[in-house]
Amino acid sequence: MEAESTLEATTLAVDWGSTNRRVFVLAADGTVLETAQDDRGILAMDGSGFAAEAASMRGRWGDLPMLCAGMVGSNRGWVDAGYVSAPASLAAIAAAVHWVEPGHTAIVPGVSRDGNGRADIMRGEEVQLLGAAAAGLVAADSWLCQPGTHAKWARLKGGDLVDFTTAMTGEIFAQLGRSGLLADGLDGTVQDGADFRAGVQAARGGDLLARLFGARASLVLGKRDRTDQASYVSGLLIGSDCAARLDSDFADARADGVDVLASPALGNLYLAALDELGCAARLVDSHAAFLAGITQIWSLLK
Incomplete structure (x- = not known):
């Protein structure tokens, strides 16, 4: 539902996963003005129509800059946004953001780890894991679990994502x-x-x-x-x-x-x-x- 606010929308943040998609309409100070969730995850897209979906979201909420995270940046999504190697920070992830439309639509990369005979990847979860530390919701040095279809277990040190297991x-x-x-x-x-x-x-x-x-x-x-x-x-x-x-x-x-x-x-x-x-x-x-x-x-x- 739309919140009563005099703030103006400035950004669309989209958590675009495999089966679901959640849109957050944000003001300049990060206030959430509106949220919406649907079943238009990438599996429903069949590898195409992402630009049209982005246009549809802008048609509803305005011609705003859009930052997407999750499986939309996978090799089955809009574009493959690649991976940042762990240890990873929010700054490193921001530096590797993939611009689909320069200055207008961007996709957050995932995070990978490859060492000691074990490879692993995540896409979308890194935003939550690192965001939790940045907001003080968890300690900078902490052990985290993110349950789901593919449960993530992560280690944060100094606020950075240093290792994880899926x-x-x-x-x-x-x-x-x-x-x-x-x-x-x-x-x-x-x-x-x-x-x-x-x-x-x-x-x-x-x-x-x-x-x-x-x-x-x-x-x-x-x-x-x-x-x-x-x-x-x-x-x-x-x-x-x-x-x-x-x-x-x-x-x-x-x-x-x-x-x-x-x-x-x-x-x-x-x-x-x-x-x-x-x-x-x-x-x-x-x-x-x-x-x-x-x-x-x-x-x-x-």
Whole structure:
């Protein structure tokens, strides 16, 4: 909904992901005048029509400069905006912004890491992760988790993104629910509770693939109600994700705690899993983090 304000819109900030797109109409001081979300992510674009979509947004909100972040800058989006190598800062990202229309439309690059036998990439999440530190929502030295289709676990030092790991947690759950042996039973509501936490505890023992089949066996043998199956399997996957991090590159986070950037619905599941695994965690507003990051990048471009 449009906020009552005498401020004038000066910029469109677009979080343009794979399945969804969120537009923030900003005033010069970063105040959000209006927001809108739709399902016009890049998967709905089929590789074309991005310029027309940008024109449509300007037709609604005015002929304003536009700064986009997310999968719109991938090799399946409007243009491939490339990557900045970690360690990465907001200043480095701003310096590498790709101008689709000089001075008018720009796309934020992603961040990559490649070393010690492991390659990884992110696109869009870097704005939130670095924005959270820039706005003081998290400490300059912190451990962060950003749940989602591809969950990101990141380490910030001095406000810079120094390393990260991606886990396909959400995608695997979605794929299991679409087809295969476990699809029958994964249509229920996932919620924190005894079954979710039982899944988290089961994940501590490793052997995720066998435990996933065991979830099916428990259902067939009547040891778990069908309505509880989705929570248990989600607990297995999220628990496996969290346990793997805490047992390796996030080991020090057990003492320091983890900041979880997410909506309450998903973020609270990760908070529950981390709590079950003995790690303190707190929820951080991911939209506030994105706005802080994108406005900081835009200010560096002026």
